[in-house]
Amino acid sequence: MTLFLTALFAGLAVGSVYGLIALSYTVVFNSTAIFNIAQGDLMMAGVLTSYFCLDRWHLPEIVTLLMIIGVVEALSLVEERIAVRPFLRRPGTTLGWFIATLAFSLIIETVASIIYGQNPVVPIPAAFGNGTLVIAGVHVATKFILAFAVMIVVMIALEIFYKRSWLGTAMRGVAEDREVAALRGIDGLRISRLAFLIAGLVTALAAFVVAPIVSADVTVGLTYALKGFIALSVGGFGSLRGCVIGGLLLGVAEQMFDLYINSNYEILAGLILVLLVLAVRPTGLFGTRAVREV
């Protein structure tokens, strides 16, 4: 039972990472109808920043957080400008933007690995220490709880933003029909930039809290990007709650795979999960509509 609970809590923590990435995908997708595969490497850029600030330069946590936000937001804006905007201007059904964001992701990863150099993968100190809490008789690291809490807070904040504010409604409407949005005085390109900024903020927060969980391994950005996608498709496209549930499901499934089947093949949990969901319920658990023809 203890083993099970430990695995469960670890799963929820790792799942929070996936959930946060899925949330940032959703923010971008809502406003641009673009799936930004570079979100995983943007997060790893943030994680790397965290490593330099905390481990190498021993900066205070709040400065670290600001640095991460600065780096991730800057990269997000650059990406929006050079890899996304050209495709928003170009009507059509190509997946050119997919290739462009993948290319951007490759560039970030390569630059990051040059900066990081040949250093071995090291754990990054946790922002608020290495304490533990006892929950249901199991020690749970505070970094796990923090990641989970941040994901929930981000989700609720986004829910409120999209439901209650005029801007949020506008941001959801733009991807549906750019022309109609323009007629109502909404500047689609400005909205797209804003979407990347908000997604960047989510990603930066994610990087800050998950850095101690994922370690300084610059090569795993694409892996996290793909797992975030699985969280998204399991939960259902367009649903914020779906992102969270999908992420947690994937995280827990991986840990259970570890515990009961074979720790070496953990990655198969995601593949099996996504293939099953697609076969049984293609719209995902909370998705109401299938993704439109792209």
Add this chain to the structure above:
Amino acid sequence: MSEIASRLGIGSRRSLRWGIPAILIILLYLAPQLGGSGSFRLGEYEEVLSFLVIAVALNIAMGYAGQYILGITAVFAAGAYGAILVAKYYPHDVGLVAMLVIGGVVGAAGGMIVGLPALRVGGFYLALVSLFAALAIPTVAQEWGFVGADTGIPLYAVLGFSPKLSGELLFVIVVTLVLLFTLFSWLLVHSRVGHRFVALHTSEQLASSIGITSYRTKLLAILISSTIAGVAGGVYVYTQQFFAPGSSSVQFAVLLLAGMVIGGTGTITGPLIGATIILGINQFFTSFQQYNGIVFGALLLGFAVFLPNGLMARVAVLSDRLGISSARVPGTRTGRHAAVPAVADGQVGGAANGKFGGARTAGTAARPAAARAPGAGPGPATPVRLPAWPPVIGADNSSPLIVDGARRSFGGVTAVDDVHLTVNRGQIHGLIGSNGSGKTTLLNLISRFYSLDAGQIRIGSYRLDDRPPYAVARAGVARTFQSPKLMLRETPVENVIPAVELRVRCLGVESVLRLPRGIRVNRQARAEALEILETLGLQRVITQEANALPHGTRRLVELARAIALRPSFVLLDEPAAGLSPAELELLTEVIQNLARSGVGVLLIEHNVPMVLSIADTVTCLHQGKRLFQGTPDELRADATVASVFLGIDEPLETPS
């Protein structure tokens, strides 16, 4: 420009067209002589060559069918592991052919495992799920003792495995294999199967409107593609005699993609050239490898944004200007930029002397005189010779198309509310109403792009409303779209051909491999497409890309495609919008001739005079409901219609 070429003594078009590929092929065979041979080097060449086979495979799925199975390296790895495992356990029994077959079979199975579920959602799901598989396979293999874990399987160390082929002979065989697969991909894309791929790539709605089964067609593309990628795995392990998790990675998938995009997906040679450049650099300039990601990433990004069709598309444009590109229909190509814009006013009447042209009867006399083209005098009143047009499958020949109480809501809006109408064979049924009155929604309900909330749609007693969109087309209901959906990189002929091919029974294999019946049917489809385009007066533009055609001409090409299905019913969605007076004249005639030959026409139009002049029955929709149904004369006399649309209390005309 072509004078320059001939003055420079480069030679005739033909020698240039065939000369360049021939030189490239010879260079390919001679690569070991030029770049230094030795068995180690040969192995490296063969490695790149096996990657080229993957490029050919991905190009079929992605470049032509639009299915982004980016993680095709997973399929390659599956094929390679399949082949190497069999070779490991039965070293005495397997040779090159067996390993290629095993690779192909395992690859096909792997492609289906990823493709079957991912295609249910479509779009970028396939890209991401397959990339995840490309990530998962090496990760799992790393830990799995059965496949040699991290160190992989060294086949050269397996006792009893002695490849019969090696050295230069093997190299020549591998080069030949690459060329064969390239040839196959050319044959494929220029066959009825390839035509369907391109139609699907352009638009799923377009594809299903001409009876293409999109799910099965996508699966076929992935099946073909992953079989070839699996074979590439077989080639790899036979030539390298080794496979390890590091032999295929997600990063490799991205590199391959970069090469293909740079070279030009959707062209036969582009991906090969691009992949050779990128993978060659990656393979032979290892000191540079650390920075590869930046350079390749930047290239990939630049091409995706600025040159999405890749280098070979540039080359095609250049060679077009030099006049050395292939004329698809001999003697008619005038060059991409030189061609006269489409059906210019005044030429239409003269051009349209075919099946549909020239037949004016009393029924058309009511048309406003202004619609007549200057040069189009009344043609000879010969009866129009039209073949009997049976539907492909489905209802019998005389049943009407019946919409019975159709209802459909979107959110709180009921776009179509309890609409009844009947389209009889041989009659024109006009559908009018203001914007947003539900006309196009009704059309989309009939062609099953939307499903009904209530009611029935059927031909006679043959229900259409519980069938997929492609089945509606196959039951003999063709349609056009409000904004024409054409394959823009293809000529009008190639836009019409897939519709013709739906009716002509022939196996895809026969068409691809150019078996006797395949050749005959391929020719027949082209000839028939040409004939239909000529009857619409479009012979001037048949060699231009649809891209270059003006709007009105695109509408006519779309109409030709609908006619090519030889339908029982045609649904036209605002066909007259944006047409010149001459084109409108032609269109009116075509519609009337369709009806005269027994086709039932449902005509959505805002050009009310035109509708009233040719329709047998008119239905008027208002806010989703049927406001009026009757003959044009009754409509003119109807007080409700007048008050709703004109705000006046008396009818348009007093009935005479």
